[in-house]
Amino acid sequence: MSAYKLMKGNEALAEAAIQAGCDAYFGYPITPQSEVLEYLAREMPKYNRVVMQAESEVASINMVYGAAGAGFRTMTTSSSPGISLMQEGISYIAGAELPCLIVNVNRAGPGLGTIQPGQGDYFQSVKGGGHGDYKMIVLAPASVQEMADFVYLGFDLADKYRNPVLMLSDGAIGQMMEKVKFHEYKRPVVEKAWATTGKPKTRERNYITSLFIQPERMEVHNLKLEAKYKKIRENEVRWEEIQTEDADYLFVAYGLSARICQKAIDIAREKGIKVGLLRPITLYPYPYARLLELASQVKCMLSVELNSGQMVEDVRLGVNGKVPVEFFGKMGGMLPTPEEIVHYLETLTRK
Template sequence: MSEKVLMKGNEAIAEAAVAAGCRHYFGYPITPQTEITEYMARRMPQIDGVFLQAESEISAINMVYGAAGAGARVMTSSSSPGVSLKQEGISYIAGAELPCLIVNIMRGGPGLGGIQPAQGDYFQATKGGGHGDYHNIVLAPNSVQEMVDLTVLGFDLADKYRNPVMLLGDGALGQMMEPVEIKTGEINKVEKPWAAAGLRGRTTPNIINSLFLKPEELEKHNNRLQKKYAEIQEQEMRWEEINTEDAELILVAYGITSRIAHSAMDKAREAGMKVGMLRPITLWPFPEPPFAKLAKTASAFLTLELSAGQMIEDVRLATHGAKPVHFYGRTGGMMPSPVAIYEEIAKIMSGKGGK
């Protein structure tokens, strides 16, 4: 499609994946992302693709491993508890250097929690989640259009770096409807000479593996992974800055929370307060440079999350303790209002950022 259409966030992700060349989907229903699975069940047969509802999330992620190892563009999706079940498989995928897209439409927790939007999976997504030294590339959209754009980007980054990419949304973004444009055309195909897809003229088969029994070989593999992660950190940081040039207080938020924060920022600006916003788009690699820059000019930061406080740790690290980092969060699926954030802004500004 080349013109804007009204789509629900979950369905827009699925159609964007199709436009990006995804022809293999393995998943399991869980609210509030089930529409992705439902959409793919209908869409994949239409394009000669493969859809399979696995018997569990654990099965689904291992099917992703197999398809990615054969060179396919492949995707799975779930919500918080389901992604927890996928963690061992994600570590195997990262260790075997296989490209795939994993979508997490976050819900409230811990445990079974609730089906309302939350951001309590930040640590899980950005700090590994599974075992061993590895990283997912983590993309955080704040609109249905960005869910589309970052889905396409996610597949490209996964192939470029042979690494799992996680699209981290939430129940609000997954369920809301907005006009989107999904560009169709030539798919960015990447040659995958490493894939286990037959000999193709070779005399020895490709082996997909993450097992290294000799410690010196495993360390060599880990060192190579870390070199790749350093390249990703150097090349793939993404963020958005709004009204930061003269800002005394910098709001830091991602996903749906950043949209609420934007409204509160506008209200504060109307009241004469110099407030700006820094929105991380890549949660890993975390965009440290703009934080270090703004820590020299702003008086304080206010981190806003639908959690008890997780991204705030990365904000504190990125600012090197140069300025106070305040926090305001809601949990359990509760959403802050722009008025509540404005009141928090006013409280901080009245003390000039704690000074």
């Protein structure tokens, strides 16, 4: 499959899941991501894979727990309110160290909000939306191509670290149509000796649990998780830079905002403002170190988000006061035009 296809982000994601060898998908309809369930309901049976519409997102994520615990490559997708419902299950999955892929096609909130795109779930995704000390690897696609590519990457990282991976997309990336190519994929061989597949006489029983009632044992488990997250922070930071070589100013934006910022860069540069973009691809782990490096080069950073200012806190953490970090955002499913972003940037250049 090397030819380009024209597909919706949600459909590209679904097709990539099939090609990545996803054994099971459990989901529940919610706009703007219902195409994933629809696509897989149609296609998965052709490959003898399991696809099921659950009675709720709570049930979906717990079905994922069961299937992932049995060692199968498992995925669920939803949008913001549904992802909120899954948070308990995600915490259990992280605690029990089960590899799986969860996709949030972010819509604007809070509450029922709107079905239009948003990035208001940043904190929930990277700071731990569920209870307890845990982290997910969080991937932020900015194109239909990445909606597909990050499925393979997400599954592989989940298996590599025995950890849930979240893909944080949004309603625009999920709904828009772009060209996409499904690359050849070689699935890494990962032994899942811990899976509950039935206990033969030759090994001890396997059990999947997040319960360690004695504090001494719980602490050991917490420290083990922390060591894993440290390894993830050391090895898996990913980002993209656009025109940062000569930049005096820096946009920091992910997903849809980053797409809008790319256009804003062209407009600003025509006006003589040398601006670049750092686009975090992993929101956890976050590219703090690279931001700190760039802080010695640029005069100011501008975090552009579709929320009230969430990722900007991580930019400030990374930069640690070295340069001013400003925020520009839109909420409610409204999108800024590139011109609006440039206009705001111009006010900063005059400071």
